[in-house]
Amino acid sequence: MRELKRIERCKLIDLPQIADPRGNLTFIEGGRHVPFEIKRVYYLYDIPGGAERGGHAHKELQQLIIAMSGSFDVVLDDGYATERLHLNRSYYGLYVGTMVWREIDNFSSGSVCMVLASTLYDEADYYRDYDAFLRAAKGKA
Numbered sequence: 001m002r003e004l005k006r007i008e009r010c011k012l013i014d015l016p017q018i019a020d021p022r023g024n025l026t027f028i029e030g031g032r033h034v035p036f037e038i039k040r041v042y043y044l045y046d047i048p049g050g051a052e053r054g055g056h057a058h059k060e061l062q063q064l065i066i067a068m069s070g071s072f073d074v075v076l077d078d079g080y081a082t083e084r085l086h087l088n089r090s091y092y093g094l095y096v097g098t099m100v101w102r103e104i105d106n107f108s109s110g111s112v113c114m115v116l117a118s119t120l121y122d123e124a125d126y127y128r129d130y131d132a133f134l135r136a137a138k139g140k141a
């Protein structure tokens with residue numbers, strides 16, 4: 001069987017929803033709804049119009065990206081293919097695996113981007129230079 005490309009391992013995860021006239025509820029359990037134990041949570045907010053975030057890849061880190069409020073686009077790039085996804089529901093999580101370059105843009109006003117992460121923050125885990133990422137992703141590093 002053909003091995004999946006890294007970008008094909010990224011996927012939208014349909015999170016559980018408990019519908020209620022008082023307001024809906026969604027929950028996420030590490031190792032169950034996301035394929036990793038959750039070590040860290042961070043969120044982007046007060047995002048000015050036209051801002052772009054991301055612009056890096058990770059060696060080991062896996063993440064789940066959720067539009068908690070409003071919407072934004074995530075552009076994924078594994079060095080071979082790119083894909084732009086629009087996130088606009090708080091019950092969808094975008095799973096992003098290792099060695100995938102991501103950029104986040106097109107934030108709507110007041111949007112909040114929450115990220116569940118598989119590791120603690122470690123700057124050594126980042127590729128912040130796109131050419132260095134490409135060399136590593138294509139196995140030339």
Ligand code: TYD
Nearest residue numbers: 040041042044052053054055056120121122
């Ligand atoms: P960065 O990961 O580049 O943000 P984004 O991908 O959203 O554009 O991080 C921005 C800054 O915040 C950088 O100086 C590192 C710091 N930071 C932490 O200290 N801890 C964290 O968990 C994260 C995600 C970032």
